[in-house]
Structure formats: C-alpha cells, structure tokens
Amino acid sequence: MGGDNAPGEIVAGAVAAVRDHGVPVVLVGSPRTVSEALAVHDAVGEIPIVRAEEAIAMDEGALASLRRPRSSIAVACHLVRRGDASAVVSAGSTAGVVATGKLRLRAQQGVLRPAIAVPLPTRPHPTVLLDAGATADVKPETLVQFAHLGAAYAETALDLAAPRVGLLTIGGEAEKGNKLTKRAHELLAAAVPSLNFTGNVEGHDLLNGVVDVIVTDGFTGNIALKTMEGAVRYAFSELRETLEGGHVARLAAALQRRRLRDLRKRLDPEVYGGAVLLGLNGTVVIAHGASTAKGVTAACVLALNLARQGTVAHVGERIAAGHKHRRW
Numbered sequence: 001m002g003g004d005n006a007p008g009e010i011v012a013g014a015v016a017a018v019r020d021h022g023v024p025v026v027l028v029g030s031p032r033t034v035s036e037a038l039a040v041h042d043a044v045g046e047i048p049i050v051r052a053e054e055a056i057a058m059d060e061g062a063l064a065s066l067r068r069p070r071s072s073i074a075v076a077c078h079l080v081r082r083g084d085a086s087a088v089v090s091a092g093s094t095a096g097v098v099a100t101g102k103l104r105l106r107a108q109q110g111v112l113r114p115a116i117a118v119p120l121p122t123r124p125h126p127t128v129l130l131d132a133g134a135t136a137d138v139k140p141e142t143l144v145q146f147a148h149l150g151a152a153y154a155e156t157a158l159d160l161a162a163p164r165v166g167l168l169t170i171g172g173e174a175e176k177g178n179k180l181t182k183r184a185h186e187l188l189a190a191a192v193p194s195l196n197f198t199g200n201v202e203g204h205d206l207l208n209g210v211v212d213v214i215v216t217d218g219f220t221g222n223i224a225l226k227t228m229e230g231a232v233r234y235a236f237s238e239l240r241e242t243l244e245g246g247h248v249a250r251l252a253a254a255l256q257r258r259r260l261r262d263l264r265k266r267l268d269p270e271v272y273g274g275a276v277l278l279g280l281n282g283t284v285v286i287a288h289g290a291s292t293a294k295g296v297t298a299a300c301v302l303a304l305n306l307a308r309q310g311t312v313a314h315v316g317e318r319i320a321a322g323h324k325h326r327r328w
Contacts, residue, residue: 001029001030001052001072001092002072002073002090002091002092002093002097003091003092003289003291004058004091004289004290004291005091005291006092007029007034007037008040009293010037010296011034011037011040013291013292013293013296013297013300014027014296015041015046016296016297017297017300017301018043018046020297021300023301023303025047026047026050026079027048027049027050028049028072028075029049029051029052030051030052030053030055031049031051050079051075052070052072052075053070054068054070055068055071055072055092056071056073056093058093058289060093060095061093061095061096061099062096062098062099064093064095064096064099065099065100066099066103071096072092073088073090073096073097073100074104076090077100077282078104080282081281081282086307087282087283087285087303087304087307088101089274089285089287089296089299089303090284090287091274091286091287091289094133094286097277097284097286098114098116098133098134101114101277101282102114102280105280105284106280107279107281108279108280108312108315108316108319109316109319110320111145111280111319112141113134113135113279114277115134115135115150115218115277115278115279116130116133116134116218116275116276116277116286117129117130117150117275117276117277118130118132119157119272120206120207120214120228121207121272122208123209124209125158125160126158127209127211127212127213127214128153128212128214129206129214129221129224129225130216131216131217131218131221132221132222132275133218133222133225134277135217136217136218136219137217137219138217139180140184140187142217143167143180143181143187143188143215144188144191144195145279146215147165147191147195147197147213148195148315148318148319149278149279149318150163150165151163151165151196152314152315152317152318153213153276153278153311153315155314156306156309156311156314157306157309157311160212162196163211163212164196164198164211164213165188165197165198165211165213166197166198166200166210166213167184167185167197167199167200167214167215167216168202168203168215168216168220169181169201169202170202172199172200172201173200174199177200180217181200184215188215194321198211203224206228207228270294270295272302273285273287273298273299273300273301273302274287274288274295274298274299276302276306278315279315280312283303283307283312285302285303287299
C-alpha cells in the first residue's frame with residue numbers, strides 16, 4: 001500500500017517476483033484494493049493477502065507509526081516477528097518504515113541505532129553506504145557500530161571476506177573533519193583487527209570503489225545519496241540530448257548501444273532492489289518510493305536472498321564481536 005505508484009506497480013512487481021523468480025510473497029493491505037490490482041494480472045488467489053485497512057501515507061513521518069498501529073507496514077513487521085514471514089519489503093514512507101520497524105521488530109541486542117544501507121553502483125562490486133537516512137544525529141560510537149553493520153552486510157550480501165571500511169568526511173587525513181568524524185576515526189582505527197578500517201574517504205570517492213563500506217551519519221549520507229542520484233539523472237539527460245543532436249551523434253549512439261544500455265542498467269537504482277534497514281530483529285528492505293514493478297521485483301528477490309543468507313544473524317554476531325573488542 002506504500003509508494004508513489006501503489007498499489008498497481010507494487011502488486012505487479014510482486015506477481016513478477018512470484019512467477020519469474022519463485023519468491024513466496026504475501027501482500028499486506030486492503031483486501032478489496034489488492035484483489036482488484038491482482039485481477040489485472042489474472043493472479044487473484046495466486047498470492048495470499050493479509051488484511052490491513054490502514055496505511056502510512058508517503059508524506060507522513062515517524063509519528064505515523066504510533067498513530068496507525070494497524071498500518072500495512074506494522075502488520076507486515078508483525079508477520080516477521082511472529083515467524084509467519086521472513087522479510088518485509090516496502091516502498092512506502094522511509095521515516096514510517098524505519099519507525100515502525102524499530103517499534104515492531106526491535107533493535108538487535110547491543111545495537112545503538114539502526115542504519116539504512118544502500119548499494120552504490122561501483123565496480124567490480126557495489127559499495128555499501130550507510131547510514132542513508134535512518135539516524136540523523138549520532139555519536140562517534142554509533143558510527144563504529146554502523147561500520148560493523150555495513151561490514152556484516154558486505155560479508156553476506158557481497159560475499160566479501162574482509163570488506164574495507166572508510167569514514168566519509170572532508171579530507172583523507174585523520175585530523176580532517178568535525179568533532180564527530182575525528183573521534184569516530186580514532187575509534188575505528190582502534191577497532192582493528194575486528195574491522196578492516198582503511199581511513200577517511202571524501203565525497204568524490206563515493207563511486208570509485210576505493211572501499212567496500214562507506215560509513216557516515218544519516219543526515220550526511222542521505223544528502224550524499226540524493227546528490228549522487230540527481231547528478232546521474234542530469235548526466236544521462238545531457239547525454240541523451242547530445243546523442244540525439246545530429247546524424248553523426250545518433251550513428252555513434254547506435255554503434256555504442258550495448259555499452260550505453262549496460263551503463264544505464266548499472267546506474268539504475270531499481271536494479272539493486274533498494275536499501276536494507278540493518279540492526280533490527282528482522283530483514284527489512286526499503287524500495288525506492290518511486291519504484292516501478294521492476295524495482296519491487298528486485299526488492300523481493302533481495303529480501304529473499306538476505307533472509308536465506310542469514311544476514312540478521314550475522315549482524316548479531318558482528319555486533320557481539322565488536323563489543324568484545326571495543327575500547328569505548
């Protein structure tokens with residue numbers, strides 16, 4: 001029921017996840033509304049529906065999780081907590097999903113704050129950026145925990161043995177940054193060998209793959225992510241206008257069609273399935289609010305893979321190990 005294109009695109013993506021990828025899906029929402037959307041795909045009765053008459057609107061914030069205790073996202077989280085589902089996927093209000101997830105699933109033991117992890121389209125594999133908006137104000141100790149959360153995600157989702165962790169700030173030197181990042185740098189450096197901390201990274205390092213995990217607070221991370229997304233959209237818009245500017249340009253575009261198509265696919269956020277809310281007692285995937293059916297399908301596949309890989313359990317192990325080695 002959440003998302004700019006709900007429920008039509010959400011249901012279409014769920015149907016594709018079931019039919020094309022074998023993902024077992026349960027749809028949560030108004031039975032009548034969801035059934036009408038399923039009928040478009042001749043899928044009534046093919047996917048179970050769990051009733052939830054309320055929904056958190058896209059423009060509602062964290063407090064909506066308290067005002068709407070029977071919202072679709074609350075019911076979905078309850079299914080996971082009860083063991084009737086393995087993961088939650090939502091394209092709804094990020095603030096609503098984060099707040100409801102924290103309230104219904106609770107933080108894992110030892111976790112100070114949950115974090116939103118987003119894969120950035122770097123080579124040869126994605127780079128994990130966190131936090132992308134779950135917690136705006138943090139302490140240095142929280143950033144150290146985010147590093148453990150990101151490392152655990154990279155180890156399971158990306159199959160990396162010792163993911164390199166970088167701290168996002170305004171300079172590569174240890175003394176660069178504000179009080180938060182300077183102290184966080186000290187703590188991260190002291191966390192070796194439990195963390196493979198390689199030092200500071202800057203904004204221009206977001207897409208160059210110098211590290212596997214980039215750690216920052218939710219305020220900075222969200223701005224960095226949306227700035228990058230806007231820059232990519234602008235670049236593609238300018239490129240399209242250039243390639244359509246004349247016969248020679250169109251011929252060049254035709255000759256490079258495959259490479260351009262591959263580049264567009266690699267930079268398409270819907271291909272990655274969305275962000276993952278780490279640190280809770282359950283797998284939560286937050287799809288982009290403007291997700292189409294393709295993005296929803298990818299989010300469902302991602303959620304299934306994370307559940308099968310035991311990401312939540314591995315995060316718990318990482319946090320426990322971090323507490324054993326901590327110096328703060």
